[in-house]
Amino acid sequence: MLRDSRQVLALLACAGILIAIIAQLNHALAPLAVTVSAPGLLIAFAALRLPTRTGLALVLFSGLWLDAAATTPFGRQAALLGIAFGFLHNTARRLPREETLIGVVSALFVNLGLFVLLAVIDLGSLPDSSAGALRLLADLIVSQVFTTLAGPWFLSLQNGMLILAGAPPPNRARHPV
Amino acid sequence: MPRFDQARPFLTLGLVLLVWLVLPTAVKRVTRLGFYELQSPVDIAASYARDLQDFWSQKTRSKNELIEAARDLARLNASYELRLQDDARLRTEIARLEELLRLPSYGDFRAEPARVVRRDFSVWWQRLVIRKGANHGLTVGAPAIYSGGLVGRVSEVHANTAVVELISSPGLRLAAVFDGDDRPVSFQGGVNAPLRPAEALLEYVPLDVFATAASPRRLVTSGLGGVYPPGLYVGEVFTLEASTDGLFKTGRAVLDPRLGRLTEVTVLVPLDPAP
Numbered sequence: 001m002l003r004d005s006r007q008v009l010a011l012l013a014c015a016g017i018l019i020a021i022i023a024q025l026n027h028a029l030a031p032l033a034v035t036v037s038a039p040g041l042l043i044a045f046a047a048l049r050l051p052t053r054t055g056l057a058l059v060l061f062s063g064l065w066l067d068a069a070a071t072t073p074f075g076r077q078a079a080l081l082g083i084a085f086g087f088l089h090n091t092a093r094r095l096p097r098e099e100t101l102i103g104v105v106s107a108l109f110v111n112l113g114l115f116v117l118l119a120v121i122d123l124g125s126l127p128d129s130s131a132g133a134l135r136l137l138a139d140l141i142v143s144q145v146f147t148t149l150a151g152p153w154f155l156s157l158q159n160g161m162l163i164l165a166g167a168p169p170p171n172r173a174r175h176p177v
Numbered sequence: 178m179p180r181f182d183q184a185r186p187f188l189t190l191g192l193v194l195l196v197w198l199v200l201p202t203a204v205k206r207v208t209r210l211g212f213y214e215l216q217s218p219v220d221i222a223a224s225y226a227r228d229l230q231d232f233w234s235q236k237t238r239s240k241n242e243l244i245e246a247a248r249d250l251a252r253l254n255a256s257y258e259l260r261l262q263d264d265a266r267l268r269t270e271i272a273r274l275e276e277l278l279r280l281p282s283y284g285d286f287r288a289e290p291a292r293v294v295r296r297d298f299s300v301w302w303q304r305l306v307i308r309k310g311a312n313h314g315l316t317v318g319a320p321a322i323y324s325g326g327l328v329g330r331v332s333e334v335h336a337n338t339a340v341v342e343l344i345s346s347p348g349l350r351l352a353a354v355f356d357g358d359d360r361p362v363s364f365q366g367g368v369n370a371p372l373r374p375a376e377a378l379l380e381y382v383p384l385d386v387f388a389t390a391a392s393p394r395r396l397v398t399s400g401l402g403g404v405y406p407p408g409l410y411v412g413e414v415f416t417l418e419a420s421t422d423g424l425f426k427t428g429r430a431v432l433d434p435r436l437g438r439l440t441e442v443t444v445l446v447p448l449d450p451a452p
Contacts, residue, residue: 016219020216020219020220023297026298027295030296031434032371033371033437035298035300052185052186056193068215069216069297070302072301074206074209079197082193082194085186086187090186126301126368128367128378131367135300138371139300
């Protein structure tokens with residue numbers, strides 16, 4: 001239990017750092033009208049490396065952190081991240097989950113999935129859907145580039161933070177399919 | 178058993194969501210405020226770091242540059258002094274006409290300048306977080322302006338920060354008028370396409386109003402509703418076309434690109450807020 005709490009707190013600190021960096025990046029990119037978001041990075045490590053309860057708690061807290069600064073109903077992003085966590089956590093059994101490349105590729109797929117889901121849910125509510133789709137596509141491209149570049153560093157930061165907190169993730173062998 | 182293992186994350190999530198749904202709204206509100214105030218110091222610290230960075234970069238300027246800047250500022254101050262005198266004369270004139278015609282007077286505002294902590298421009302919303310909040314007397318709904326005109330209105334107020342929803346945000350609507358025309362039109366923030374200035378949508382434009390790329394029309398606030406003072410610059414209209422019902426025109430207003438680079442805004446706090 002104590003180990004789980006330490007893992008969640010250490011990884012929440014990492015999530016806070018990433019969210020702060022992305023916020024500053026978006027501040028700088030605002031004149032170009034593009035936005036970076038990397039929900040996949042908040043999920044990848046938790047879904048691939050942590051047990052269900054710890055990973056889900058971390059993902060939900062990270063989602064609430066994002067929700068607090070958004071105009072969407074509080075809890076919506078947390079729920080979406082939770083669902084994405086569920087899918088990735090189930091897929092993780094068949095993947096070499098300790099590899100950085102797998103973590104980054106998973107984050108890219110989660111980003112893509114969440115962008116498509118948000119487009120399906122919310123695009124109709126915008127006053128100009130076609131312009132909204134174009135903007136969303138541009139945001140997706142920028143976000144995927146950011147995830148690819150920052151992914152290895154962030155996964156390594158999370159791993160390092162857990163070792164520093166004295167609660168490294170279990171190093172499990174791949175389950176047979 | 179493997180099948181149960183696969184369903185376990187979703188079952189746990191379902192349970193959490195169920196608990197979340199039955200939680201009282203007050204608890205959710207307090208949780209949201211808690212998470213917001215938790216990350217607020219990070220944003221404020223980053224904005225102070227940016228200010229410090231600006232300060233040190235200004236320190237590298239030569240004395241000649243500073244002398245030139247001071248000379249330009251002195252000229253600006255002189256022109257503003259003249260405008261202030263004119264402003265006082267116009268205010269007296271307005272007050273006299275209001276009394277003569279028994280017109281209701283426009284609400285008065287107190288100007289509260291605030292630094293921009295963070296720009297948050299997504300496809301769904303465009304907002305600015307500013308470094309002043311409830312502790313400085315800011316109220317929800319107060320208009321925010323800058324040297325180029327209207328920025329938007331305060332949508333959330335926290336202890337030391339406030340959120341300003343920009344006029345380019347799809348969720349913001351207001352009544353605007355064309356410069357030199359007193360008929361109101363509906364203005365709604367649009368979707369900001371990448372690498373282009375923000376745009377807004379116009380509806381209910383009278384049929385006898387024309388705007389082309391060669392002769393664009395300025396759009397200003399109407400003052401209707403009492404939220405925004407009248408005459409604040411909103412945007413420029415280059416195209417208008419007949420709406421599908423043929424009764425009005427619709428169009429797009431191009432907003433000032435400086436809206437995306439704002440570092441400071443002034444919030445107009447109503448001196449006599451509506452009850």
